[in-house]
Amino acid sequence: MLNSCKLKIAGLQAWYDSRQVLKGFGMEIRANKITAVIGPSGCGKSTFIRCLNRMHEIVPGARVSGSVLLDEQDIYRANPVEIRRRIGMVFQAPNVFPAMSVFENIAAGLSLNGLRNKQKLREVVEKSLAQVGLLEEIGSFIHLPATGLSSGQLQRVCIARALAVQPEVILMDEPCSALDPIASFHIEELLSELKQQYTIVIVTHNMQQAARISDYTVFLSQGDLIEYGSTPTVFINPRDRRTESYITGRSA
Amino acid sequence: MVGFCGLSTLLISGLLLLVLGYITLHGLPGANLNFFTRLPAPVGMEGGGLAQAVAGSFILIGLACLIGIPWGIGAGIFLSEVGKDSWWGEGVRFAVDVLSGVPSIITGIFVYSILVVKLQSFSALAGGVALGIIMVPLVARNTEGILQLVPQGLREAALALGLPFWKVILKIILPTAARGIGIGVTLAVAGVAGETAPLFFTSLSNNYWSLGLLEPIASLPMEIFRYATAPFAAWHELAWTGALVLITIVVSGMLLARILLPGYNFRR
Numbered sequence: 001m002l003n004s005c006k007l008k009i010a011g012l013q014a015w016y017d018s019r020q021v022l023k024g025f026g027m028e029i030r031a032n033k034i035t036a037v038i039g040p041s042g043c044g045k046s047t048f049i050r051c052l053n054r055m056h057e058i059v060p061g062a063r064v065s066g067s068v069l070l071d072e073q074d075i076y077r078a079n080p081v082e083i084r085r086r087i088g089m090v091f092q093a094p095n096v097f098p099a100m101s102v103f104e105n106i107a108a109g110l111s112l113n114g115l116r117n118k119q120k121l122r123e124v125v126e127k128s129l130a131q132v133g134l135l136e137e138i139g140s141f142i143h144l145p146a147t148g149l150s151s152g153q154l155q156r157v158c159i160a161r162a163l164a165v166q167p168e169v170i171l172m173d174e175p176c177s178a179l180d181p182i183a184s185f186h187i188e189e190l191l192s193e194l195k196q197q198y199t200i201v202i203v204t205h206n207m208q209q210a211a212r213i214s215d216y217t218v219f220l221s222q223g224d225l226i227e228y229g230s231t232p233t234v235f236i237n238p239r240d241r242r243t244e245s246y247i248t249g250r251s252a
Numbered sequence: 253m254v255g256f257c258g259l260s261t262l263l264i265s266g267l268l269l270l271v272l273g274y275i276t277l278h279g280l281p282g283a284n285l286n287f288f289t290r291l292p293a294p295v296g297m298e299g300g301g302l303a304q305a306v307a308g309s310f311i312l313i314g315l316a317c318l319i320g321i322p323w324g325i326g327a328g329i330f331l332s333e334v335g336k337d338s339w340w341g342e343g344v345r346f347a348v349d350v351l352s353g354v355p356s357i358i359t360g361i362f363v364y365s366i367l368v369v370k371l372q373s374f375s376a377l378a379g380g381v382a383l384g385i386i387m388v389p390l391v392a393r394n395t396e397g398i399l400q401l402v403p404q405g406l407r408e409a410a411l412a413l414g415l416p417f418w419k420v421i422l423k424i425i426l427p428t429a430a431r432g433i434g435i436g437v438t439l440a441v442a443g444v445a446g447e448t449a450p451l452f453f454t455s456l457s458n459n460y461w462s463l464g465l466l467e468p469i470a471s472l473p474m475e476i477f478r479y480a481t482a483p484f485a486a487w488h489e490l491a492w493t494g495a496l497v498l499i500t501i502v503v504s505g506m507l508l509a510r511i512l513l514p515g516y517n518f519r520r
Contacts, residue, residue: 058411083414084411084413088413095403095409098406099430100427108415108424112424162412
């Protein structure tokens with residue numbers, strides 16, 4: 001299974017109304033690896049990962065073409081709700097559901113989809129909390145609303161909420177950009193553990209972070225894929241001049 | 253500018269206190285057990301009450317809520333979540349705005365022609381339907397506005413968990429907005445609780461104890477109108493007390509909503 005392909009993307013184009021954001025490219029995302037998506041603001045990074053679990057299309061006027069295969073299955077020919085259960089997402093802002101306790105937040109993906117078994121829910125919530133290292137930290141406040149947790153803890157609650165649905169792939173859209181360096185460090189450590197079980201795609205503006213945690217890096221610019229390869233290659237020995245200038249901070 | 257705003261604030265609070273104080277001053281002396289338990293006494297006799305009108309108002313408001321709340325909230329959800337930017341949504345929004353601009357007496361005549369004429373009787377049902385129709389646009393536009401305040405990120409986070417759209421709206425977005433929607437409902441109730449014009453054509457009034465939905469039914473605004481314009485001092489007192497009771501019902505609804513419904517701080 002090592003280095004097998006989890007997501008196979010071909011001819012992916014995306015629009016907001018008449019504005020084309022992704023210009024049509026393909027790539028393969030490896031299973032049980034962390035793939036970092038880097039590129040200047042507005043290059044289509046977020047749109048790209050939002051196309052991978054059909055979140056792009058929920059914006060009015062948004063359109064996608066091309067194909068994304070999840071283990072051979074074209075997600076654009078499947079039920080989007082089921083695809084999102086298999087491909088989870090963590091956002092930039094830690095958006096916990098305010099009307100729910102920490103427990104209910106993490107259980108939401110399962111309980112609102114009909115899982116009633118209290119014992120099972122409890123197990124899943126505790127396992128997910130343990131995975132993000134929060135079980136000890138907030139174990140006793142689990143039935144209280146999430147207000148009062150730090151933003152780092154909130155973001156970990158959101159990751160736990162995504163893990164609880166037991167997805168195969170986790171897409172992360174700048175999950176650390178609202179966090180302080182210590183909280184970011186916790187999340188980075190967490191990702192390195194999570195890749196044993198999940199395939200992770202992470203959008204980041206932080207070059208050091210991409211270099212530290214990812215196995216593969218893809219560099220996007222103006223809606224095109226410029227370079228994709230193993231992270232050491234892309235960072236140390238990039239093939240394209242644009243990649244090099246972006247990474248070294250000279251210009252996009 | 254600050255001075256002007258401050259003055260306006262003072263004036264509006266003062267106005268509220270003045271109205272409440274004036275009504276309390278005139279209404280409180282008559283607010284005794286008789287008012288709530290007795291029917292109106294014949295002219296010249298002491299000690300009548302407006303029990304039938306208090307009960308009638310509750311029934312009319314209850315019927316109006318049964319119609320106005322689900323319909324209004326449903327339309328509000330549609331406007332905010334489903335048809336937001338579509339031409340169909342724009343059409344519904346326009347219809348709701350027009351509906352909220354229709355004078356209530358017109359709604360009364362409309363319900364008269366479709367219900368009272370058909371059933372050949374004024375009735376509580378007709379009154380409730382008229383008040384319910386008046387509530388719908390108020391509840392709908394408020395619900396839409398409150399739902400728009402819920403950050404889009406919450407909807408995305410919920411959808412990304414693989415939850416179907418309707419569960420996201422019903423189980424996550426609506427509970428988050430419950431307080432604002434509830435307070436909006438109490439404002440709409442306050443709006444219709446004092447409506448008199450449409451009741452002339454629908455529920456009319458009743459001097460006797462009657463809770464039948466197909467019978468004419470008394471209500472506080474109708475009785476206030478009748479008693480306040482009569483030439484008897486004892487009736488004027490009943491009208492004042494009726495006004496006090498009506499305003500108490502409305503205000504306690506608003507307070508209850510504010511106390512009971514939990515509010516949340518959204519992270520934007």
